[in-house]
Amino acid sequence: MLDKTFDAAAVETRVSAVWDEAEAFKAGAGAKPGAAPYSIVIPPPNVTGSLHIGHALNNTLQDVLVRFERMRGRDVLWQPGMDHAGIATQMVVERQLMERQEPGRREIGREKFLEKVWAWKDESGGLIINQLKRLGCSCDWSRERFTMDEGLSKAVTKVFVELYREKLIYRDKRLVNWDPTLQTAVSDLEVENIEMQGHLWHFKYPIEGEEGRSIVVATTRPETMLGDTGIAVHPEDERYKDLIGKYAILPLVGRRLRIVGDEHADPETGSGAVKITPAHDFNDFEVGKRQDLPMVNLFDTEANVVLEGNAEFLDGVAESDDLKATIATINGLDRFTARKRVVAMMEEKGLLEKVEEKPVMVPHDEKSKTTVIEPYLTDQWYADAKTLAQPAIASVREGRTTFIPKNWEKTYFEWMENIRPWCISRQLWWGHQIPAWYGPDGKVFVAYSEDEARAEAATHYGEATDLTRDEDVLDTWFSSALWPFSTLGWPDETPELERYYPTTALVTGFDIIFFWVARMMMTGLHFMGKEPFSDVYIHALVRDEKGAKMSKTKGNVIDPIVLIDEYGADALRFTLAAMAAQGRDIKLATARVEGYRNFATKLWNAARFAEHYECKRVGGFDPATAKETLNRWIATETTRAATAVTGAIEAYRFNDAAAALYRFTWNLYCDWYLEFSKPVLNGEDGPAKTETRATVAWVLDRIISLLHPFMPFLTEELWAREGDEGRTALMLNAWPDLGFEDSDAADEINWLIETISAVRSVRSEMNVPAGAMIELAVSGAAFTTAARLQSHNVLIRRLARAESLTLAHAPRAGALQIVVGEATFSMPLEGVIDIDAERARLLREIDKIAKDVGKIEAKLANEKFMAKAPEEVIEEQRERLAEAAALKAKTEAALARLEPAA
RNA sequence: GGGCGGUUAGCUCAGCUGGUAGAGCGCCACGUUUACACCGUGGAUGUCGGGAGUUCGAGCCUCUCACCGCCCACCA
Numbered sequence: 001m002l003d004k005t006f007d008a009a010a011v012e013t014r015v016s017a018v019w020d021e022a023e024a025f026k027a028g029a030g031a032k033p034g035a036a037p038y039s040i041v042i043p044p045p046n047v048t049g050s051l052h053i054g055h056a057l058n059n060t061l062q063d064v065l066v067r068f069e070r071m072r073g074r075d076v077l078w079q080p081g082m083d084h085a086g087i088a089t090q091m092v093v094e095r096q097l098m099e100r101q102e103p104g105r106r107e108i109g110r111e112k113f114l115e116k117v118w119a120w121k122d123e124s125g126g127l128i129i130n131q132l133k134r135l136g137c138s139c140d141w142s143r144e145r146f147t148m149d150e151g152l153s154k155a156v157t158k159v160f161v162e163l164y165r166e167k168l169i170y171r172d173k174r175l176v177n178w179d180p181t182l183q184t185a186v187s188d189l190e191v192e193n194i195e196m197q198g199h200l201w202h203f204k205y206p207i208e209g210e211e212g213r214s215i216v217v218a219t220t221r222p223e224t225m226l227g228d229t230g231i232a233v234h235p236e237d238e239r240y241k242d243l244i245g246k247y248a249i250l251p252l253v254g255r256r257l258r259i260v261g262d263e264h265a266d267p268e269t270g271s272g273a274v275k276i277t278p279a280h281d282f283n284d285f286e287v288g289k290r291q292d293l294p295m296v297n298l299f300d301t302e303a304n305v306v307l308e309g310n311a312e313f314l315d316g317v318a319e320s321d322d323l324k325a326t327i328a329t330i331n332g333l334d335r336f337t338a339r340k341r342v343v344a345m346m347e348e349k350g351l352l353e354k355v356e357e358k359p360v361m362v363p364h365d366e367k368s369k370t371t372v373i374e375p376y377l378t379d380q381w382y383a384d385a386k387t388l389a390q391p392a393i394a395s396v397r398e399g400r401t402t403f404i405p406k407n408w409e410k411t412y413f414e415w416m417e418n419i420r421p422w423c424i425s426r427q428l429w430w431g432h433q434i435p436a437w438y439g440p441d442g443k444v445f446v447a448y449s450e451d452e453a454r455a456e457a458a459t460h461y462g463e464a465t466d467l468t469r470d471e472d473v474l475d476t477w478f479s480s481a482l483w484p485f486s487t488l489g490w491p492d493e494t495p496e497l498e499r500y501y502p503t504t505a506l507v508t509g510f511d512i513i514f515f516w517v518a519r520m521m522m523t524g525l526h527f528m529g530k531e532p533f534s535d536v537y538i539h540a541l542v543r544d545e546k547g548a549k550m551s552k553t554k555g556n557v558i559d560p561i562v563l564i565d566e567y568g569a570d571a572l573r574f575t576l577a578a579m580a581a582q583g584r585d586i587k588l589a590t591a592r593v594e595g596y597r598n599f600a601t602k603l604w605n606a607a608r609f610a611e612h613y614e615c616k617r618v619g620g621f622d623p624a625t626a627k628e629t630l631n632r633w634i635a636t637e638t639t640r641a642a643t644a645v646t647g648a649i650e651a652y653r654f655n656d657a658a659a660a661l662y663r664f665t666w667n668l669y670c671d672w673y674l675e676f677s678k679p680v681l682n683g684e685d686g687p688a689k690t691e692t693r694a695t696v697a698w699v700l701d702r703i704i705s706l707l708h709p710f711m712p713f714l715t716e717e718l719w720a721r722e723g724d725e726g727r728t729a730l731m732l733n734a735w736p737d738l739g740f741e742d743s744d745a746a747d748e749i750n751w752l753i754e755t756i757s758a759v760r761s762v763r764s765e766m767n768v769p770a771g772a773m774i775e776l777a778v779s780g781a782a783f784t785t786a787a788r789l790q791s792h793n794v795l796i797r798r799l800a801r802a803e804s805l806t807l808a809h810a811p812r813a814g815a816l817q818i819v820v821g822e823a824t825f826s827m828p829l830e831g832v833i834d835i836d837a838e839r840a841r842l843l844r845e846i847d848k849i850a851k852d853v854g855k856i857e858a859k860l861a862n863e864k865f866m867a868k869a870p871e872e873v874i875e876e877q878r879e880r881l882a883e884a885a886a887l888k889a890k891t892e893a894a895l896a897r898l899e900p901a902a
Numbered sequence: 903g904g905g906c907g908g909u910u911a912g913c914u915c916a917g918c919u920g921g922u923a924g925a926g927c928g929c930c931a932c933g934u935u936u937a938c939a940c941c942g943u944g945g946a947u948g949u950c951g952g953g954a955g956u957u958c959g960a961g962c963c964u965c966u967c968a969c970c971g972c973c974c975a976c977c978a
Contacts, residue, residue, distance in 0.1 A: 274978045283976040591927045598940040609937035764944040771934040865958035
């Protein structure tokens, strides 16, 4: 016996155990012989993370696809794993050390610190996996990988070494986005520009040798002026043409600034002259390189100003009182204090022309959004993204990989076509240490191992030489970029790699198209020679109620586990799928989850209905052999629902699939079919009852199957409870592939539904007491209708609450009258109903129909419509007109008869 | 500055290639029916952001305006 309500928590535990035991998640489980592979790699969550609602959506959709394909008999692998998340994880552990007042990472050293990170990984890494399991994710957990496990590290090393040897990875000194708090380089993508209220200071720089003449330049960052090494003006700018080649004198420092002609200077902007600070501004860096200006770096790694003993700063600058004062005032200050002091000093000297308020975009670190990122001149490793991007662009261009929805391709192209070198080194400890070793003279040896590097060095130097390994680690995304093949065993030639690469679909959010999708495309094509996936399904981002992106630091994260505890995993999954329309954001409402929890209960109760009426699964039952119209009808509707669901999932239209399932289950199967079946099931035993019992069970089985990808726990439970044949898990059973269709039966029962609805509606509208049994007399019924009335006499009477249903020659006077098709149903209710109200009702009805008729008539009278509209549309309009006109006539007749034949 | 998306019932949102406006929740009324009150039956509510255009026909296509959101970008 099933309990009265569905206890999600208990069922989830029990069903999980069943799946475990059946090893139903394993790659290839349930696959038909010779089945084509279907594979998805999970977007690896951070090891230290916990499940947020975005993960829940992402993984629900993947699980829907994977369960669907597994039931269809494909050879399915859903490859799970986790990401080491360099910066995030290192920060977490550092914070822990601080909180516990233990020595910091620099004090305990690299090795000890890494031990602590690994310990933390072991402690926290299982959390999110368990949460994914609670969601019902059918990943092959036996194949779980980690970006820093041995195999994946091997893949990382190989990729680095090979790309280096192909000159697609190189070391370069250039401006990089530097995080002064973490003291590491970050990529362009990890910088978030935030608009802040700032100032634009206009400074006067004296011209050398021209007493009284100066040139005005503007800056939003006065502290960097100390690093100016030139001034640019437009080559064609008449105001400044004569100055090109001359020098200005940098105030406070005394450095001679060469005035250069460069297209970068825009005559329309500001004064038309730009100061050039090549070591502290990305534009200026380019100008500096073009014009061969010196680079003066002013900052240390924490972005404090270093002037004293700074050779670049002092180079070519004469001793002076100004210089001494500047060093005394500014040296050692942080950026922001230095800025104020510089402005004050310039003002004091009368060199501050004016200050404007100006909104400026300030680069911040993407994680905490508190540190201002500094353009900083350092040596870093770069990948030649431009070269790697070319095949990746072509793949999408030529349709070998498709984005769904398609408009994301534009975003992808936009970025890929303007891609810049990818800075792949990070000054962190947690991550893959770069396989590069330096000789005493700084010569670099990139190799698979230290031994190999030594050997190379020995050859190079002609003797054994001590080498120092590069301290830096690789960007976390460098290892995730290899995920689709590294997880399958690459660089080894494993059977899994052979079988499951390229993967079929990638399911992810648009926020990591650049970070991840694009880079997987690049490495996949380069190393495997094939796109890593054929479909990229981009889903919405789940946002908080204000529409803001959820983040741990903002603390606006909805915990899906709380929702699972309250409503069950199935309800949450169904909600997410139902809301996964191919749009941009999802704002999750709890009421929606509750609604789908109710849906789960509804299905549960339908199963209880089946149990109560002993509707047991009949092996080999074929609805095509059914005799009863009702059964033929519901079987037809089942086929239609299955077709809709299958098509929707294939097209990644998860919301359509969910809606079709909801409607079929609740509004057709429960609301109508089960109600229709009651008289038979309560009646005498016989062929009709036997057939109906079998059909009730058969449809329920199809519903459970079709619903399984969305609500795996509930459906698996019902599957097991319903039958007694000791069959295998539902998740490994066949996806319904139905072909039965009887449109005559469908028409007949749809007429029946329409008829009952019409009677109910009028009863309710005319305030006929719900319990009152009425008499129904039908006039004007055509032969088919008369036959139908006879076949469904019992049902109509039962569901429309009528004690009699008879044919009559003419409608009764003074009765409630309802027109259904060509027939008129009348209910003599003299004294019970309010004649005036009924008259009003009929008038309203007629009015509505008349409007309809008017519209269609106008359309058909329109010559252009008749000339240009397709024949079937015209035909449809004609039919509609005929129907509406007939309905109107009948309703008018009903109105005329309303007065009792006094 | 460039790009993308949104504006549909009180709320949250569906409406694929143009052909009679939908769901869930909420709301109102009524509760006959032993699967289900996490329920049943019935009901109300929309100049589909504004304007113009294309079309026989526009929520859907084009242009334009307004507001909202996101992504990208080196304008001192």
